[in-house]
Amino acid sequence: IETTLMLGMVFGLRLRQSEGLLSSVLDMMGLDLPVPDHTTLSRRARTWKPSARGNDRPHVADGPIHVLVDSTGLKVYGAGQWLEEKHGVKSRRSWRKLHLAVDADSGEIIAHSLTDQETGDASQLEPLLDQINNEIDQFTADGAYDGAPSYDVVLRHSPGARVVIPPRSNAVEKPNAQASCQRHDHIASVQIDGQLKWQASTGYGKRALVETAMGRYKGVIGQRMRARSFLAQQTEAAIGVALLNRMLACGRPKSVRCRASAGAAK
Template identity: 70%
Template sequence: MPNKHNAARRHHIAKMKFRVTNWVEYEAGLRRRGSLTLWITPEALAKWRASRRRTPGGQPRYSDLAIETTLMLGCAFGMLRLRQTEGLMNSVIDLMGLDLPVPDHTTLSRRAQKQPTRIRSSLPDGPLHVLADSTGLKVYGAGQWLQEKHGAKSRRNWRKLHLAVDADSGRIVAHTLTDQDTDDPSQVAPLLDQIDGEIGQFTADGAYDGAPTYRTVLRHSDAAQVVIPPRSKAAQRSDTGPPGQRDSHITAIAERGRLNWQAATGYGKRALIETTMGRYKALIGPRLRARCFAAQQTEVAIGCAVLNRMLATGRPDSVRRKNRQP
């Protein structure tokens, strides 16, 4: 692996240490993440009930905003089950003295399969530095354990959560959910379709290496810089988009080494998306609770929105400390 050079002697390399420069603000933000103080804006109250439909069929009672708010509340406070989420929302409405109906658990389960799954987030000004990667999420059930223990094919598999993260703000700007057999490069286009802003740099690991990824990124932003480590035996080609960025990466690695190439291109920032995936599994959970695929897509969208809200309350500004020489 590129990051395992000199593995036999790595115990002599001092571990990097960082210092948080905004500890007071960050600590206050961590406390706000657990606060039970809630409020509903007048704009949200006006949109709580669904507008009447003019097509045949029953009239919806709750708007998408009401369903999303209830699901986010249950996700933020420990991934509650739908019945517990209904009870929590009922208590909040009663404490606020509001005369609003609360979606019951059956309505939440049914509407979660039709809920819009795109993340609504404000993007910073200027070109984005997008980081892309994927991680596996367990599906509800015994899954692979049954297959390994009894040798029977199980219907319980994995899902792959593909994320696109803004390297500067740490916010999740796009996501997709696929089955376990979907490869990473095929999800670059669906991720970039969710990003309205211009991309300055696209960074991903070696699984995304190939002409399709370069063409997809440059089709979205023709001036984008694509930073993907080529394979160790990669050959130069002319079909990876002008001005032959992949060929320049191969040449730079051959001349200066892979570690120097990582430092020159800023590839080290890719570790931030690993941190984001770790935060998702630690705060939201490593397993999907919904049974059907449509509801699972809504579940991960709600989880990503909750992570962005938590990040907005406080984010550490850390700087690297200089290691003392022995």
Template identity: 75%
Template structure:
């Protein structure tokens, strides 16, 4: 199966824009750079959440550490002639643990049917465990985090995310992911790790008319409930009757490959290892990474069509 990109000119221009160093600072951003004075007890914050987010976003885009971010922003603001204070690396480290994703960052969902793809992947955590194993053969307990993503199949954008520890199972994160999606879901696709009656119940509570495409396990049996068979029972019966490959073609399960592409895009552009050390700061790092990835995708994405090969 071969595909052909139909918008090469627009896509290439978008790829070039991703590497642009041009920064546009709006008057609203300048006015909101300093934190408003608080009326409760405690020290006064000097920088707003917008200033912290801007610094962390630049660090994510250009792969810089906190001290490098401080120096980069100082030079940029000096070149722009802006008299604004720059958060130091200690402030960035501390505020990253309390920053929360603003509701304004959630882009409106498109009109029409929403096809949601869900999957998870592992992210390495900063530490010397791997070096000790390779250098000295020492056994270490390497920890890692689990990134759960929900992707819009039509646009390829990340519409929900959640970071957990390595021991959290995938089905338990379906409800937290779906709670971040306000629109009605027309179709939901995931791999066999999400199979089970609770998963179907969670999805149908969110959108009662959603079509759920989750491959049942090889040992799955029909529920035996009275009344018309549910979606999971229909999948089990269809696989037993026609085989798993025909079931995948009939249900469009191959669309799930798009979330694998999104995960590869995240690890390729943002990275496969978390730099922050505390769990709260790691959650902030992942949230900003998803925002950056969606913005890069908005600059330009390939539009592919299946290429028909003529046989002589």
């Protein structure tokens, strides 16, 4: 089931086409194995669980990591879009929001969640961080995550984490608040030095890496979800993330740092 769904997503195939592709591959390999039909694939996609082999994350960091978080929208093809194509009647377009957490050092997607278009970004911080086993050295996100609750969620996961979120333009320091003093420091720094100097001093520019990950998802997997039901769409997003991580691992060179001897240098 998992292999068939992955092949279909890589080559942009429908379930019937994926069924035929896998059948042809098995015939070429000389393997007499049953191939799940498209009805089974559709049904099992709603209850699919990731395998425990860990292939979706070949690279696992040893120590604390720098986590980047953001979200992007994915189109959903539904009845409204069908009416628009057939009759030219414009209707409200449906979306799904894909929330991603990326390791800044490796570029791998280490956590994800799929929600409807009405779900706020900050509300998905806890579900994302629950998927991360490593300690967080630095957490970076855009202004949509600004607020004391976001700081509290990150610090509950990793008490020593450095949280870098640009404060809102109307943000003010609250001396009596129980929120992290890191947010107060960011507000003061932006007011004194300006936004650009604050970004340079905090390493906020690395957030572009999560934008790159979202661009990879839309470029390789697609900007539109193929599945119709929400459960199947969650499976589709999970398989897409696993595929991107595997592609990234295949393209990453395995290098070892060596010290050149004095004789070799001469």
